[in-house]
Amino acid sequence: MKLRLGIKIGLTYLLIIFTAIAAFGYFALQDIEQSLIQERKNVLLSYANIIAERAAPYLREQNNAYLNYLAEDFGESIGHRILIFNSASTILGDSSGLFRGQELIISVVADALQGESIAQTNHYPDYGSLLYLAVPVASGKQIVGAVFISADINDVIERLDQTRNRLLATAIGSGILALLISLLLARIITVPIRNLTQAAKRMAAGDYGHQVRVKNHDELGILADSFNEMSEKVKQEDIIRRQFIANASHELKSPVAALKVLVESLLIKYPESKEEAQEFLRDIDGQLDRMSRLVNDLLLLSKIERNKASFKLETVHISQLLAEVKESLRPLAAYKNIEIIIEAQEQLTWPADRDMLYRSVYNLADNAIKYSPENKEVRITSTVDQEKLMISVIDQGVGITPEHQEKIFSRFYRIDKARERTKGGTGLGLPIVQEIINLHQGTVSVTSVPGQGTEFQIVLPALRQTK
Numbered sequence: 001m002k003l004r005l006g007i008k009i010g011l012t013y014l015l016i017i018f019t020a021i022a023a024f025g026y027f028a029l030q031d032i033e034q035s036l037i038q039e040r041k042n043v044l045l046s047y048a049n050i051i052a053e054r055a056a057p058y059l060r061e062q063n064n065a066y067l068n069y070l071a072e073d074f075g076e077s078i079g080h081r082i083l084i085f086n087s088a089s090t091i092l093g094d095s096s097g098l099f100r101g102q103e104l105i106i107s108v109v110a111d112a113l114q115g116e117s118i119a120q121t122n123h124y125p126d127y128g129s130l131l132y133l134a135v136p137v138a139s140g141k142q143i144v145g146a147v148f149i150s151a152d153i154n155d156v157i158e159r160l161d162q163t164r165n166r167l168l169a170t171a172i173g174s175g176i177l178a179l180l181i182s183l184l185l186a187r188i189i190t191v192p193i194r195n196l197t198q199a200a201k202r203m204a205a206g207d208y209g210h211q212v213r214v215k216n217h218d219e220l221g222i223l224a225d226s227f228n229e230m231s232e233k234v235k236q237e238d239i240i241r242r243q244f245i246a247n248a249s250h251e252l253k254s255p256v257a258a259l260k261v262l263v264e265s266l267l268i269k270y271p272e273s274k275e276e277a278q279e280f281l282r283d284i285d286g287q288l289d290r291m292s293r294l295v296n297d298l299l300l301l302s303k304i305e306r307n308k309a310s311f312k313l314e315t316v317h318i319s320q321l322l323a324e325v326k327e328s329l330r331p332l333a334a335y336k337n338i339e340i341i342i343e344a345q346e347q348l349t350w351p352a353d354r355d356m357l358y359r360s361v362y363n364l365a366d367n368a369i370k371y372s373p374e375n376k377e378v379r380i381t382s383t384v385d386q387e388k389l390m391i392s393v394i395d396q397g398v399g400i401t402p403e404h405q406e407k408i409f410s411r412f413y414r415i416d417k418a419r420e421r422t423k424g425g426t427g428l429g430l431p432i433v434q435e436i437i438n439l440h441q442g443t444v445s446v447t448s449v450p451g452q453g454t455e456f457q458i459v460l461p462a463l464r465q466t467k
Contacts, residue, residue, distance in 0.1 A: 025167040067093035081150040112146035209235030368395035399450035
C-alpha cells in the first residue's frame, strides 16, 4: 500500500514524539518511584534506629514486657507493624500482639541479625505492596537482636499509578496534537510539491508555459520560481520552434512551387528554341540556388545554436579578414558602383573563430551593399577600446525605421518581403550574425536613421585561447 508523503511525514513525527514521551515517562516514573519509596525507607529507618537504640539494654536483660510496650507504642505512633526479635529470631515485642514469644524466620531479619540494615519491597495479592525493613540491635560490639517494621506502601503505588496514567494521557494527547500539527505541516510541504508534480506532468503533456503558484518563500518557493522560469523559457522556445518550422516551410514552399510551375510548363510545351530552353533552365537554376542558400543557412544556424559548429578560437588578423570580405564583395559593389572603404590597424589581431567572424562581417557588408543606392560607399572599420574589439559596417542606404530595428534579428523577418526575395535574401543573414557573435560572448547592435544610412556594430571580448 502506497502512503502519501504527508501521511508518512505525520506518522514519522508521531513516532518520534511518542517515543520521546515514552522514554521520558519511563525514566521519570523510575525516578519518582525510587524517590517516594526511598523517602518512606528513610523515615522508617529513622524510627527503626530509635527503637533499636531504646530496645538494646532491655534485650540484654530479656525484659519482654517493656519490649512489647515499646513495639506497641511506636506501632500506634507511626501506624505500622513493628516486631522486636532477639538474636535467636524469637519475637519479644509485637505491636499487634499476635506473634509474641514465637520464633519467626524472615529474610530481612536474618540479614539484620548479621549486622546489616536492609529494606525490601514485597507484593501480595491480598495486601498489595508492603515494605519490609529491618535493622540490627547492638549492645557494644554484639548483635543482640533486630527491629522489623512492615509498612503498607499502597498509597505510594497508587500515586505512582496516577502519575503513570497522567503521563499516558499526556502522551496520547500530545501524540494526537503532534499528528494534527504534523499533518498540517506536511500539507504545507506537500501541497507545493504536488502542484509542482502536476505542473511537470502538464508540461510533459505539451502544456508549455504552465505556471505553478507557490506562496512559500523557502527552498520550495525558489524551486517553484525556477520551474516557472524554465516553463516560460520552454514555451518561448516552443513558439520559436513552431514559428521557425512554419517560416522555413513557407520559404521553401515558394521556390518549390516555382519549380513545379516551370517543370509543368516544360511538360506541357517543350521550348521551341534554344534561347527559350535556356531561359527556363536559368529560372530553374535560380530557384535551386535560392533553395540551396536557404537550406545551407538553416543548417548553419542549427549547428551554431547547438554549439556543434567547429568553433576554433585562433589569432585572427583583423585587417586581413576585412580585406578578404571586401575582395569577395567587389563584383557586387562594382555592379552598383559602390566603393568599399576599410579602416583598420595593420597589425591588429584578435582571438576569434576566423571563418565565423568572416561570415558575420560578410553578411553585414553584403546587406549594406544590397540596400544602398548606386554611387554610394560602404565603410568597414575596426577599433579596440578597453579590451574589446569593435567592428562597424556603415552604409548610406535607405535606413531602418525604429519599429523594424527591434525585429530585424528575428528569423525570416523582412522589412519589405517582396524586395527581399528579389535580392535573393533568406531572412536568416542577421540571425546568423547574432548567433555567431553570441557564440563569441559578444554583442551586435544596429543604429539607423531612415533616409541617411545604417550602422551595424559587432563588439567582441578578448576570449582566452585554450590548448
